[in-house]
Amino acid sequence: MSKTTTTSQFRLVGQLESFVIKKGDKIKYLRMKVEEKEYWLKIPKKLRSEIDINMIPGTWLEVTGNREFKKKKGFFELEVSQVTLLPNPDKPCAVILSESESSSVGKILVCQKSSCWKRGGKSVCQQLEQELEQQGLSDRVKIKLTGCLKQCKKGPNVVIMPHKARYCQVQPGEVDKLVNKHFTT
Structure with a gap:
């Protein structure tokens, strides 16, 4: 079985939020707001x-990094390779410098089925299409309509692949958070 990894370089310009420190004084993570x-x-x-x-x-x-x-x-x-202090920043930004990913990132x-569709599935689907278009992901993330996902009373139901993340009672207003969580840096 081949083991492929999806890697790319990134550049972030933003403000320090805090450090996450483990075992007394070892910096594990840097929290940054962009x-x-x-x-x-x-x-x-x-x-x-x-x-x-x-x-x-x-x-x-x-x-x-x-x-x-x-x-x-x-x-x-995201793993850091260099941190630079900026006394006069241009503006906050997040940029992926180079991609070595396949053309398809995932599926939603x-x-x-009628129960999910009546509970707002159609609106969620339309919002997903709009959000993917706005984020420039519509060519890499595909939406697939499926049959019953066995959670009818908790509809509308969404599964995000390849993560196999299952979401119930999804509202159109939550779509942007889901897309950001799974398909952006």
Whole structure:
């Protein structure tokens, strides 16, 4: 069985939120806010001693590193390779520098049986289409209408692949959070 990983490089410009410290004084993660989104960035052991733990929240940073999709966890892990203090930042941004991913990232299964459809499945499906288009993911993430997902009383039901994440009672207003959680950095 071949083991393929989905990796790419990233660049973030934003503000420090805090550090996640484990076992007393070891920095494990850097929490960073870019626009309205928060990122948890893994700090490798070799960089831990180089990072000033006394930086105050709100400090502007530019962080570069590698983004890798973790199949078992079902999300992208961001590992830092460089942290730079920015005294005069241009503006917050999140950029994927290079992709080595296949053209298809995943599928979203939406139950189209009458119970789910009556409970708002059609609206959820339409919102998913709009959100994927807005995020520029419509060519890489496909929506597939399915038969019963065996949770009729908890409809509308959605399953996100390849993560196999199952969501019940999905509302159209929650669609953007689901797409961001599973298909963006």
